[in-house]
Amino acid sequence: MIYLQLFLSYLKIGFFGFGGGYAMISLIYNEVVVQNGWLTASELADVAAISQMTPGPIAINCATYVGYTVTGNAWGSLLATVAVSLPSMTLMLLATRFYLKLRGNRHFEGAMAGMQPMMIGLILSSALMLFGPETFIDWKSWLIFAGCFVASIKRVNPILLIVLSAVAGIVFY
């Protein structure tokens, strides 16, 4: 039963995918390419590329895409997307209720304070990982980066910045 297998695989991906996006790729690779053979490695690389070029979480993009290719219809997409979202939904609901209840407790606030520098370090590391030659092709990339950096500090709307940078890319390249 392909639908059940699809559901279980994406449930697993959603459940064990700590640290978001790129960390999930290896998990997805294991389920989709190694365990089930739904895609070849190079097809998955294509899906990852498409996920990066389209908005939204990579896990969702990948689930929608693989769900479609495996079953040949949109229901497969929906099923895989729901499966990958379920762990987030339930676990994060629990965590949020826990947070709202324990807020103000000295030890809980201590844990939050201890995690906070780690959280910031994590975000910084993901920014650093993007600082490669694929992102910064030439001086024009640096120009876009500098412009967005300054504009973002000045609180220019981020949606506007995304749209403008896409237009700049089309003009430049």
Next chain:
Amino acid sequence: MASLWSIFYSFLKIGAFTFGGGYAMIPLIEAEMIQKRGWLSREEFINQLTIAQSVPGPIALNTAVFVGYKTRGMKGALAALVGVIIPSFFIILLIATCFTDFKDNTTVAAAFKGMRPAVVALIATPLIGMAKGMNWWKIALALLAAAAIWQLGLSPIWFIFGGALVGIAWSFRPEGRKEDER
């Protein structure tokens, strides 16, 4: 009070314009949830990000669930989650069914080249605001964790748990309550 529709619509916008992973949505959330709608305080937002990282699943989904639940309970969480997923779902479905040569399209590739450095900027700038409220050793810890994850490829979850343990241990010290923190 926030209407379910406004929660849905806000997260729909976030879902449609978050390129390059969950962290790129931070400035969007700041603009939409903190400044425009006032659904979250800055401190809650920082806490939310911390919790979203310590729970499995994409940051974008975890954030949607947190903000939705906090503003309108269970229904709010569902409205936010569906809102943030819908743009991805339909765009990818469209690509899988009609535009299978999407990634070879030269215009798309060019737009993407322009967006990549912009995404790095969008991830980097909120860090400055976050670092402003911290003392030097917290910043040093953040830099250390970033370097270890970036260069050594260590799993971030250990750092989150480690930070929590140290924080709890620290909270058991006999005196000197909260003044020396943050």
